[in-house]
Amino acid sequence: MTKQDYYEQFGISPKIYNLGEECLALCKDKLEKADSIAEINQCKVISAMKEHRVNNGCFMQTNGYGYDDLGRDTLEKVYASVFHTEDALVRPQITCGTHALQLALFSNLRPGDELYAPAGKPYDTLEEVIGIRPSKGSLAEYGITYRQTDLLPDGSFDYGEIRKNIRPNTKMITIQRSKGYQVRPSFSVGQIGELISFIREIKPDVIIMVDNCYGEFVEEIEPSDVGADLVVGSLIKNPGGGLAPIGGYLCGTKECIENAAYRLTSPGLGKEVGASLGVLQEFYQGFFLAPTVVASAVKTAIFAACVFEKLGFPVLPRWKEDRADIIQSVTLRTPEALNAFCAGIQYASAVDGYVTPEAWDMPGYDSPVIMAAGAFVSGSSIELSADGPMREPYAAYMQGALTFSHGKLGVLSAAQMLLSRGLINLE
Numbered sequence: 522m523t524k525q526d527y528y529e530q531f532g533i534s535p536k537i538y539n540l541g542e543e544c545l546a547l548c549k550d551k552l553e554k555a556d557s558i559a560e561i562n563q564c565k566v567i568s569a570m571k572e573h574r575v576n577n578g579c580f581m582q583t584n585g586y587g588y589d590d591l592g593r594d595t596l597e598k599v600y601a602s603v604f605h606t607e608d609a610l611v612r613p614q615i616t617c618g619t620h621a622l623q624l625a626l627f628s629n630l631r632p633g634d635e636l637y638a639p640a641g642k643p644y645d646t647l648e649e650v651i652g653i654r655p656s657k658g659s660l661a662e663y664g665i666t667y668r669q670t671d672l673l674p675d676g677s678f679d680y681g682e683i684r685k686n687i688r689p690n691t692k693m694i695t696i697q698r699s700k701g702y703q704v705r706p707s708f709s710v711g712q713i714g715e716l717i718s719f720i721r722e723i724k725p726d727v728i729i730m731v732d733n734c735y736g737e738f739v740e741e742i743e744p745s746d747v748g749a750d751l752v753v754g755s756l757i758k759n760p761g762g763g764l765a766p767i768g769g770y771l772c773g774t775k776e777c778i779e780n781a782a783y784r785l786t787s788p789g790l791g792k793e794v795g796a797s798l799g800v801l802q803e804f805y806q807g808f809f810l811a812p813t814v815v816a817s818a819v820k821t822a823i824f825a826a827c828v829f830e831k832l833g834f835p836v837l838p839r840w841k842e843d844r845a846d847i848i849q850s851v852t853l854r855t856p857e858a859l860n861a862f863c864a865g866i867q868y869a870s871a872v873d874g875y876v877t878p879e880a881w882d883m884p885g886y887d888s889p890v891i892m893a894a895g896a897f898v899s900g901s902s903i904e905l906s907a908d909g910p911m912r913e914p915y916a917a918y919m920q921g922a923l924t925f926s927h928g929k930l931g932v933l934s935a936a937q938m939l940l941s942r943g944l945i946n947l948e
């Protein structure tokens with residue numbers, strides 16, 4: 522059997538297969554660039570592990586209070602070295618990305634302080650954390666105010682407004698690297714660096730946090746290399762490398778991390794407690810794999826952009842553009858097409874490959890969301906997945922793929938599903 526025959530067994534018609542081959546040739550240089558960035562990040566991770574003398578003893582299981590958990594403490598040093606920060610908190614007790622972000626906010630803000638978002642609305646789930654949408658336990662309930670400046674229509678920072686909105690009680694700034702569920706470009710680390718320099722001139726001591734979800738290892742440097750005090754993310758996204766079964770991380774200044782540790786566990790206890798149970802080997806090995814796994818995800822995104830651009834859908838970013846995160850949005854324009862796209866991704870999954878996704882009211886989101894996810898780790902979005910809110914413009918946000926072979930198959934399967942359901946025409 523030829524390679525194409527294997528794809529045909531998967532329901533991929535010759536037309537879609539050939540389109541894929543054409544796209545692969547077209548974006549060859551871009552795919553190679555992703556591999557080259559992975560090499561750099563792989564060096565960073567291995568050298569940090571060597572520096573901190575990672576050994577088998579680090580993978581041992583602790584329970585109870587978890588005092589003197591060598592593996593946990595060493596892993597936090599490894600993260601701090603890779604992100605070039607003074608300290609880090611990397612824990613299975615941080616349940617998800619939203620939890621990590623809320624931890625950073627609640628631990629570093631006090632009543633009367635203001636949180637400022639100079640680059641537009643933060644991620645959907647943070648609306649309830651902040652209290653933009655009223656919610657029990659929000660920052661607003663604790664007397665912490667919030668202010669936001671939207672991006673200019675061309676997607677750039679509104680420096681005039683930002684200058685006006687940084688006030689005496691502005692204690693913390695939040696910047697989101699990835700676009701999340703918005704139709705705007707994700708910010709490159711370079712762009713974030715420019716914004717940080719501008720803010721530092723106005724208020725040198727303000728705490729600048731970057732929501733780093735989906736951005737880790739996509740570029741050669743991280744936001745903490747360009748002046749962020751705190752970078753925060755989820756371990757079931759990029760830095761977990763697909764192996765971490767849970768967890769979140771914060772890397773940042775000694776003071777920010779200390780505050781976060783006292784909030785995560787308890788004042789007085791901080792980083793000293795928190796047994797790692799049995800997850801450390803997966804945390805280490807996942808972090809070791811993360812640079813190449815992220816490259817697989819980036820390559821899948823580039824390939825998807827190329828295929829769907831050729832099929833006539835608006836895509837963001839375009840395949841030719843440099844990447845700032847692993848997310849690819851494809852604007853599908855109708856609920857039927859968004860459904861078909863997600864069904865196609867699901868169809869190509871190793872886990873739950875036999876089910877059809879449906880939209881549901883997910884906690885933390887304000888409209889029904891459809892999700893395609895055939896993940897070994899439930900909800901993991903460093904694994905190939907696609908989701909989108911059921912609202913105009915019916916954009917699918919696709920991300921992940923532990924291997925590019927799977928990513929390619931998923932993208933072709935999504936295109937095939939649109940074709941099979943009569944939602945696109947191929948001459």
Ligand SMILES: *Cc1c(COP(=O)(O)O)cnc(C)c1O
Nearest residue numbers: 617618619644699701732734755
């Ligand atoms: C995923 C994500 C979050 C929230 O993470 P969860 O793990 O889903 O809670 C926050 N910000 C961005 C940009 C994200 O992509």
